[in-house]
Amino acid sequence: MTEIIKRTIDKFPFGFVITPSDFPVDLKKQASVNRILNNMVAAGTIRRLSKGRFYKPQISKFGELPPDTYQIVKDLLEKNGKITGYITGYSAFNDLGLTTQVPFALQIGVRHEKKAIQRDVYRISFIKQKNAITKENIPLLRLLDSLRFFKNIPDTMPDDACKRLLYLFSQLDRAQTDKVKKLALNYNPATIALLGAILETLNENEDTTRLLKELNPQTSYKLGISEKVLLNQQKWYIK
Structure with a gap:
Protein backbone atom coordinates (compact mmCIF):
# COMPACT_ATOMS: atom_id res chain seq x y z
CA MET A 1 0.00 0.00 0.00
CA PRO A 66 2.94 27.06 0.54
CA PRO A 67 -0.11 25.73 -1.32
CA ASP A 68 -2.13 28.39 -3.11
CA THR A 69 -5.18 29.81 -1.39
CA TYR A 70 -7.67 27.69 -3.32
CA GLN A 71 -5.95 24.45 -2.34
CA ILE A 72 -5.92 25.44 1.32
CA VAL A 73 -9.68 25.99 1.45
CA LYS A 74 -11.10 24.04 -1.51
CA ASP A 75 -13.10 21.69 0.72
CA LEU A 76 -14.82 24.76 2.21
CA LEU A 77 -15.89 26.10 -1.19
CA GLU A 78 -17.75 23.12 -2.62
CA LYS A 79 -19.65 20.12 -1.31
CA ASN A 80 -21.07 17.28 -3.42
CA GLY A 81 -20.53 19.31 -6.56
CA LYS A 82 -22.39 22.37 -5.22
CA ILE A 83 -20.72 25.72 -4.55
CA THR A 84 -20.98 26.56 -0.84
CA GLY A 85 -18.51 29.42 -0.50
CA TYR A 86 -16.04 31.71 -2.24
CA ILE A 87 -12.67 33.27 -1.43
CA THR A 88 -12.99 36.92 -0.48
CA GLY A 89 -11.46 39.51 1.87
CA TYR A 90 -7.69 39.99 1.82
CA SER A 91 -7.16 37.35 -0.86
CA ALA A 92 -9.70 39.08 -3.11
CA PHE A 93 -7.98 42.44 -2.51
CA ASN A 94 -4.75 40.87 -3.74
CA ASP A 95 -6.35 39.07 -6.70
CA LEU A 96 -8.14 42.24 -7.81
CA GLY A 97 -4.98 44.35 -7.67
CA LEU A 98 -6.14 46.45 -4.71
CA THR A 99 -3.09 45.54 -2.63
CA THR A 100 0.16 43.63 -3.04
CA GLN A 101 0.05 42.27 0.51
CA VAL A 102 -0.06 38.47 0.67
CA PRO A 103 -2.48 37.39 3.43
CA PHE A 104 -2.17 34.69 6.06
CA ALA A 105 -5.69 35.44 7.27
CA LEU A 106 -8.20 34.01 4.81
CA GLN A 107 -11.87 34.91 4.48
CA ILE A 108 -14.60 32.85 2.86
CA GLY A 109 -18.04 34.10 1.98
CA VAL A 110 -20.78 31.66 3.04
CA ARG A 111 -24.56 31.72 3.39
CA HIS A 112 -24.54 30.70 7.06
CA GLU A 113 -22.30 31.85 9.88
CA LYS A 114 -19.42 29.58 10.91
CA LYS A 115 -16.72 29.69 13.54
CA ALA A 116 -13.19 30.55 12.43
CA ILE A 117 -10.73 27.69 12.04
CA GLN A 118 -6.95 27.33 11.90
CA ARG A 119 -5.02 25.47 9.20
CA ASP A 120 -1.27 25.47 9.65
CA VAL A 121 -0.32 29.20 9.76
CA TYR A 122 -3.62 30.26 8.19
CA ARG A 123 -6.56 31.56 10.20
CA ILE A 124 -9.72 31.07 8.17
CA SER A 125 -12.78 33.13 9.03
CA PHE A 126 -16.21 33.16 7.42
CA ILE A 127 -18.21 36.16 6.21
CA LYS A 128 -21.96 35.80 5.94
CA GLN A 129 -23.25 36.45 2.44
CA LYS A 130 -26.99 37.12 2.09
CA ASN A 131 -27.02 36.69 -1.67
CA ALA A 132 -27.02 33.35 -3.47
CA ILE A 133 -23.48 32.10 -4.03
CA THR A 134 -23.27 30.99 -7.65
CA LYS A 135 -20.49 30.79 -10.23
CA GLU A 136 -21.97 33.81 -12.00
CA ASN A 137 -22.40 35.85 -8.80
CA ILE A 138 -19.00 35.26 -7.21
CA PRO A 139 -16.98 37.83 -9.26
CA LEU A 140 -19.60 40.47 -8.46
CA LEU A 141 -19.77 39.49 -4.79
CA ARG A 142 -15.99 39.84 -4.52
CA LEU A 143 -16.24 43.35 -5.93
CA LEU A 144 -19.02 44.25 -3.52
CA ASP A 145 -17.05 42.77 -0.64
CA SER A 146 -14.17 45.06 -1.62
CA LEU A 147 -16.54 48.02 -1.24
CA ARG A 148 -17.88 46.68 2.04
CA PHE A 149 -14.38 46.34 3.50
CA PHE A 150 -12.91 49.32 1.66
CA LYS A 151 -11.35 50.79 4.81
CA ASN A 152 -9.65 47.46 5.55
CA ILE A 153 -7.69 47.26 2.29
CA PRO A 154 -4.05 47.16 3.48
CA ASP A 155 -1.04 49.10 2.18
CA THR A 156 -3.14 51.18 -0.21
CA MET A 157 -4.22 54.82 -0.09
CA PRO A 158 -7.99 55.41 -0.44
CA ASP A 159 -7.60 57.27 -3.75
CA ASP A 160 -5.48 54.49 -5.25
CA ALA A 161 -7.93 51.80 -4.11
CA CYS A 162 -10.85 53.78 -5.51
CA LYS A 163 -9.13 54.29 -8.87
CA ARG A 164 -8.59 50.54 -9.12
CA LEU A 165 -12.22 49.87 -8.22
CA LEU A 166 -13.39 52.37 -10.82
CA TYR A 167 -11.42 50.44 -13.42
CA LEU A 168 -12.77 47.06 -12.25
CA PHE A 169 -16.39 48.24 -12.32
CA SER A 170 -15.83 49.84 -15.74
CA GLN A 171 -15.10 46.35 -17.08
CA LEU A 172 -18.61 45.09 -16.25
CA ASP A 173 -21.07 44.77 -19.10
CA ARG A 174 -24.65 46.05 -18.94
CA ALA A 175 -26.10 42.83 -17.54
CA GLN A 176 -23.39 42.59 -14.87
CA THR A 177 -23.89 46.21 -13.85
CA ASP A 178 -27.62 45.69 -13.45
CA LYS A 179 -26.96 42.50 -11.49
CA VAL A 180 -24.42 44.10 -9.16
CA LYS A 181 -26.94 46.83 -8.29
CA LYS A 182 -29.46 44.18 -7.26
CA LEU A 183 -26.91 42.20 -5.25
CA ALA A 184 -25.82 45.37 -3.45
CA LEU A 185 -29.27 45.76 -1.91
CA ASN A 186 -28.37 42.92 0.47
CA TYR A 187 -25.27 44.77 1.64
CA ASN A 188 -24.81 47.48 4.28
CA PRO A 189 -25.59 51.14 3.44
CA ALA A 190 -21.91 52.15 3.16
CA THR A 191 -21.41 49.57 0.39
CA ILE A 192 -24.52 50.80 -1.43
CA ALA A 193 -23.34 54.42 -1.16
CA LEU A 194 -19.88 53.66 -2.51
CA LEU A 195 -21.31 51.58 -5.36
CA GLY A 196 -23.71 54.36 -6.31
CA ALA A 197 -20.94 56.96 -6.37
CA ILE A 198 -18.66 54.68 -8.41
CA LEU A 199 -21.34 53.89 -11.00
CA GLU A 200 -22.26 57.57 -11.39
CA THR A 201 -18.60 58.54 -11.69
CA LEU A 202 -18.29 56.06 -14.54
CA ASN A 203 -21.59 57.02 -16.15
CA GLU A 204 -23.49 60.14 -15.11
CA ASN A 205 -26.64 58.69 -16.70
CA GLU A 206 -26.52 55.44 -14.70
CA ASP A 207 -29.86 54.71 -13.02
CA THR A 208 -29.02 54.58 -9.32
CA THR A 209 -32.43 55.57 -7.97
CA ARG A 210 -33.03 52.26 -6.18
CA LEU A 211 -29.65 52.41 -4.49
CA LEU A 212 -30.15 55.97 -3.26
CA LYS A 213 -33.53 55.11 -1.74
CA GLU A 214 -31.79 52.60 0.56
CA LEU A 215 -29.75 55.31 2.28
CA ASN A 216 -30.59 57.38 5.35
CA PRO A 217 -29.82 61.07 4.71
CA GLN A 218 -28.87 61.42 8.39
CA THR A 219 -26.00 58.93 8.04
CA SER A 220 -22.65 59.68 6.40
CA TYR A 221 -19.68 57.46 5.48
CA LYS A 222 -16.08 58.51 6.01
CA LEU A 223 -13.91 56.87 3.37
CA GLY A 224 -11.15 59.44 2.78
CA ILE A 225 -11.50 59.49 -1.01
CA SER A 226 -10.72 62.67 -2.95
CA GLU A 227 -13.61 64.30 -4.82
CA LYS A 228 -11.30 64.49 -7.84
CA VAL A 229 -11.35 60.68 -7.94
CA LEU A 230 -14.91 59.93 -6.85
CA LEU A 231 -17.66 62.31 -7.96
CA ASN A 232 -21.03 63.05 -6.32
CA GLN A 233 -19.81 62.14 -2.83
CA GLN A 234 -22.13 64.67 -1.21
CA LYS A 235 -25.13 63.09 -2.96
CA TRP A 236 -24.12 59.68 -1.57
CA TYR A 237 -23.34 61.01 1.94
CA ILE A 238 -19.67 60.09 1.58
CA LYS A 239 -17.00 62.19 3.29
Missing part, protein backbone atom coordinates in the same frame (compact mmCIF):
# COMPACT_ATOMS: atom_id res chain seq x y z
CA THR A 2 2.87 2.35 0.77
CA GLU A 3 4.13 2.13 -2.81
CA ILE A 4 0.63 2.80 -4.19
CA ILE A 5 0.39 5.93 -2.07
CA LYS A 6 3.85 7.15 -3.07
CA ARG A 7 3.16 6.61 -6.77
CA THR A 8 -0.17 8.41 -6.47
CA ILE A 9 1.44 11.37 -4.69
CA ASP A 10 4.07 11.58 -7.43
CA LYS A 11 1.25 12.21 -9.92
CA PHE A 12 -0.15 15.14 -7.93
CA PRO A 13 1.22 18.62 -8.70
CA PHE A 14 3.24 20.47 -6.07
CA GLY A 15 0.99 22.24 -3.58
CA PHE A 16 -2.02 20.02 -4.28
CA VAL A 17 -3.79 19.31 -0.98
CA ILE A 18 -4.24 15.58 -0.45
CA THR A 19 -6.66 13.67 1.79
CA PRO A 20 -6.82 9.91 2.44
CA SER A 21 -9.86 9.67 0.15
CA ASP A 22 -7.69 10.68 -2.83
CA PHE A 23 -6.04 7.24 -2.95
CA PRO A 24 -7.36 4.17 -4.83
CA VAL A 25 -7.74 1.95 -1.77
CA ASP A 26 -10.68 0.42 0.09
CA LEU A 27 -12.47 2.85 2.40
CA LYS A 28 -11.91 0.39 5.24
CA LYS A 29 -8.18 1.01 4.87
CA GLN A 30 -8.39 4.80 5.26
CA ALA A 31 -6.80 4.63 8.72
CA SER A 32 -3.81 2.82 7.25
CA VAL A 33 -3.52 5.44 4.52
CA ASN A 34 -3.58 8.18 7.12
CA ARG A 35 -0.82 6.42 9.09
CA ILE A 36 1.37 6.13 6.01
CA LEU A 37 0.84 9.80 5.20
CA ASN A 38 1.79 10.77 8.75
CA ASN A 39 4.96 8.69 8.41
CA MET A 40 5.77 10.56 5.20
CA VAL A 41 5.32 13.83 7.06
CA ALA A 42 7.79 12.65 9.70
CA ALA A 43 10.22 11.72 6.92
CA GLY A 44 9.88 15.19 5.36
CA THR A 45 8.43 13.94 2.07
CA ILE A 46 5.12 15.78 2.45
CA ARG A 47 3.70 18.43 4.77
CA ARG A 48 0.60 18.39 6.96
CA LEU A 49 -1.77 21.33 6.43
CA SER A 50 -4.31 20.24 9.04
CA LYS A 51 -5.77 17.01 10.40
CA GLY A 52 -6.15 14.57 7.48
CA ARG A 53 -4.90 17.12 4.93
CA PHE A 54 -1.43 17.00 3.38
CA TYR A 55 0.50 18.47 0.45
CA LYS A 56 3.68 17.94 -1.53
CA PRO A 57 5.86 21.03 -0.98
CA GLN A 58 7.45 22.92 -3.85
CA ILE A 59 10.93 24.36 -3.32
CA SER A 60 11.88 27.53 -5.19
CA LYS A 61 15.06 29.60 -5.09
CA PHE A 62 13.33 31.67 -2.41
CA GLY A 63 12.55 28.66 -0.26
CA GLU A 64 9.56 26.40 0.27
CA LEU A 65 6.28 27.60 -1.21
